[in-house]
Amino acid sequence: MRLFAIADPHGNYSKIEELLRIAGKVDVVLIAGDITNFGPDEKALELFSMFDQQVLAVPGNCDQRSIIELIGESSATDLHGRSVTIEGVRFIGMGGSNPTPFCTPFEIQECDYEESLGNVTEQEGIDNEPLVILTHAPPFGILDNVGNEHVGCKVLNTFLDKADLMVCGHIHEARGIVTSGKTTVVNPGMAALGFAAVIDLDISADEPDVDVTLIEAGEKI
Template sequence: MRILALADVHGDHSHIESLLEMAGNIDLVVISGDLTQFGPASEAETVLSMFDVPVLAVAGNCDPKDVNDVIDSSDAVNLHKSVEKIEGVTFIGMGGSSPTPFCTPFELEEDEIEAALEPLFAEAEGTVVLVSHAPPKGLLDDVGGNNVGSTAVAKFIDRARLVICAHIHEARGFARSGDTFLVNPGMAAQGYGALIELEPDNVSVVFLEA
């Protein structure tokens, strides 16, 4: 499965067409949050309309909560607190983020994140991909020497084959924890994305810059 991973659009979708061209033939687009810069929700509608392949998306902490309604009413799948199975792969989603110092529009307490993810993972079968706006604490979450990721998300990563996250702009990159691969594709607003090849026995990543 060839996945174009995008994140942190923040209302600037000017690079997305170029990223699509660079990615070539893809099966799926995954957007791991912050489609808008604190709204309006119509910006998310514009982004979601740019693709002619299936799209899975979660809103980010900088998205007003009505962005969830926009995703629901679009052709994309809203993965927030939900599961979608595609070609034997189980995608699990978590939008928003754990609490930040900035009181952004879409934040969740750690216990709420954990309570939402546990039943989703309990029912998951086959290859599991977690799409979370917030990274797990300790991986792809460094800001000025501090790990600011979600402790709740961190509890589940060993139950996934792949984690696609975002949120921490400085932490664009790739990490591995045991058998789990983690990818932060970087800010689409700055022309960044990632092409992920998900195979039964391997995950490979090519970072794109438009």
């Protein structure tokens, strides 16, 4: 399964078509939040219309909370606090972010993160399928540096070494790939600036294999 992952387009979708051409054949699109730049919600429909593939999306802290309803009624799949299984792979999502100093529209307390994700995992179970976490915020201590400070979400750390892949965004300057236990954590970079990631997920073996390539508009994969 080939995944096309983007984060933080902030309403600027001018690089998406080029990034898709670079990515080649894609099976599923992952959108890790900040789809708009503080709205309007309807702007997201422009982005979703660019894809023929199944789109899984979560909102970011710079999206209005009302965007959840729009995603649910669109061609995309709202993954905020939910899960879906595609071709034997379980996808679980969580949007918004843990609190920031900026009082952005979609911020969530750590305890509410824990409750929401706990409800999903208890209802669905995460032990028997390859697992992908799609989240706007990064886990604490991984791809979450702002200056010398870690600003990630501590609740997400409970998935490290359980999930096979975690795709996040939020911290624009933290583009990269980090492995923690069996979990590959990817921040594809700010899509508004022409960054994305192509992720090949092979579940044919006993242990899923995750191969990530960071791509940039203007380059070839």
